[in-house]
Amino acid sequence: MADPKGFLKYTRELPNTRDPQERIKDYKELYEDFEEEKTVKQAARCMDCGVPFCHNGCPLGNIIPEFNDAVYEEDWQLAYEILSSTNNFPEFTGRICPAPCEAACVLGINQPPVAIEHIEKSIAEVAFEKGYVRPQPPTLRTGKKVAIVGSGPAGLAAAAQLNKVGHLVTVFERNDRIGGLLRYGIPDFKLEKFVVERRVALMEAEGIRFRTNANVGGNVDPQELMDQYDAVLLCGGSTVPRNLNIEGRELEGVHFAMDFLEQNNRRVAGDAIPDVETITAKDKHVVVIGGGDTGSDCVGTSNRHGAKSVTQIELMDRPPNDRDPLTWPNWPVVLRTSTSHEEGCERQWSLLTKAFTGENGKVIGLKLVQIEWAKNSKTGKYGFQEVEGTEQEIPCDLALLAIGFLSPQYRGMLEKLGVEVDERGNVRDEDYRTNLEKVFVAGDMRRGQSLVVWAIAEGREAARSVDKFLMGASNLEARDKGFLMAEG
Numbered sequence: 249m250a251d252p253k254g255f256l257k258y259t260r261e262l263p264n265t266r267d268p269q270e271r272i273k274d275y276k277e278l279y280e281d282f283e284e285e286k287t288v289k290q291a292a293r294c295m296d297c298g299v300p301f302c303h304n305g306c307p308l309g310n311i312i313p314e315f316n317d318a319v320y321e322e323d324w325q326l327a328y329e330i331l332s333s334t335n336n337f338p339e340f341t342g343r344i345c346p347a348p349c350e351a352a353c354v355l356g357i358n359q360p361p362v363a364i365e366h367i368e369k370s371i372a373e374v375a376f377e378k379g380y381v382r383p384q385p386p387t388l389r390t391g392k393k394v395a396i397v398g399s400g401p402a403g404l405a406a407a408a409q410l411n412k413v414g415h416l417v418t419v420f421e422r423n424d425r426i427g428g429l430l431r432y433g434i435p436d437f438k439l440e441k442f443v444v445e446r447r448v449a450l451m452e453a454e455g456i457r458f459r460t461n462a463n464v465g466g467n468v469d470p471q472e473l474m475d476q477y478d479a480v481l482l483c484g485g486s487t488v489p490r491n492l493n494i495e496g497r498e499l500e501g502v503h504f505a506m507d508f509l510e511q512n513n514r515r516v517a518g519d520a521i522p523d524v525e526t527i528t529a530k531d532k533h534v535v536v537i538g539g540g541d542t543g544s545d546c547v548g549t550s551n552r553h554g555a556k557s558v559t560q561i562e563l564m565d566r567p568p569n570d571r572d573p574l575t576w577p578n579w580p581v582v583l584r585t586s587t588s589h590e591e592g593c594e595r596q597w598s599l600l601t602k603a604f605t606g607e608n609g610k611v612i613g614l615k616l617v618q619i620e621w622a623k624n625s626k627t628g629k630y631g632f633q634e635v636e637g638t639e640q641e642i643p644c645d646l647a648l649l650a651i652g653f654l655s656p657q658y659r660g661m662l663e664k665l666g667v668e669v670d671e672r673g674n675v676r677d678e679d680y681r682t683n684l685e686k687v688f689v690a691g692d693m694r695r696g697q698s699l700v701v702w703a704i705a706e707g708r709e710a711a712r713s714v715d716k717f718l719m720g721a722s723n724l725e726a727r728d729k730g731f732l733m734a735e736g
Contacts, residue, residue, distance in 0.1 A: 251320060398485060409715075420459050694706065
């Protein structure tokens with residue numbers, strides 16, 4: 249283990265963020281440099297806790313105490329070997345994961361938890377800097393060909409795993425750049441795109457093929473994949489956004505959050521956006537409907553556009569400031585203030601959007617009403633009721649709907665293949681296998697909208713299922729009840 253008394257000697261410390269009024273002028277990452285010595289001290293806070301609940305908190309089952317110990321000993325190569333044995337992309341999760349591992353940290357019962365996410369990012373960046381991360385193409389090829397549809401975190405993780413055991417992998421991406429959600433869903437100030445490009449270049453050097461502008465079910469016939477590949481893995485994500493079907497929804501200026509975020513990422517990447525299609529928050533009263541991470545990303549992006557004001561509203565009650573100790577080691581419901589909120593945002597809770605109001609076809613306001621959540625004495629279910637006399641209207645020139653996603657898109661690829669879906673619209677599976685013999689599924693397309701770290705875990709598990717189908721057994725690592733197992 250690391251320093252046995254480290255958790256008594258050191259407090260939790262993270263890199264400082266750049267000044268909010270300065271950082272909203274660009275799309276660079278938010279954090280200042282952090283001395284390596286300080287990261288070593290943070291690793292020293294990891295305790296010999298007997299049962300490391302952080303393992304189970306992490307969807308990937310990362311071997312956290314061991315890589316913390318390696319960082320404490322300043323053996324960065326060993327730390328990276330341990331970390332990369334369970335996580336294909338620690339440079340991604342070290343930046344954008346909400347860190348359920350930290351919520352499960354034993355130290356977190358009565359102290360701030362170990363800074364696991366920061367340590368993970370540090371290990372990855374030191375490994376790239378020192379050349380520990382190198383292309384490692386397989387020494388032998390099986391001759392089996394696998395098509396992966398979707399180049400988000402699930403598709404990329406599956407591609408890396410299947411390539412590692414020698415299969416010939418081709419990734420099909422309907423967009424013009426590789427990365428899926430990582431590329432077009434997450435703002436550059438949280439994940440600069442050189443981080444994605446660096447990893448994709450490494451995967452190409454290992455023999456993985458990428459086809460962009462390849463919309464399976466559109467300009468690529470799904471039957472082509474069925475005919476030419478030994479297995480097909482669907483990792484297209486949950487892409488149908490939840491809508492708000494209320495009066496005024498058709499007004500100009502009401503947009504889905506992902507349309508706003510994707511366009512801005514394209515603009516940052518240097519793409520020209522026609523004026524007639526531009527969605528901008530500049531000099532506008534922006535209202536973000538939805539209190540999650542996507543809504544927070546809209547807040548940060550709007551501030552960088554130069555919005556006149558930014559308001560984020562949430563249907564649910566305001567969460568408590570502090571964690572209920574009884575929730576440990578599960579994910580706690582607490583108020584989370586993101587770096588985007590720090591840059592300027594009014595936040596309001598328990599509000600129902602009743603209607604968009606407009607003038608000359610453009611949105612100019614939102615009609616809202618306060619609600620109360622309560623348990624129905626007859627059904628036993630929680631619901632809300634409007635509070636009489638609390639109706640209000642607030643100015644709004646740009647409304648962004650960040651209220652989640654319903655399901656994968658069925659029309660097109662899934663429909664043409666004849667893939668079965670469940671009652672929620674997600675692809676039905678058994679051990680990542682669909683109703684079609686050689687068609688598999690992973691990520692949000694299978695489990696519904698979720699986290700990047702869950703998508704990576706799904707891609708790894710699905711890759712193992714594909715490998716077993718192709719070879720009869722698999723030596724790829726598997727996550728099972730918090731432990732790593734191998735078969736075959």
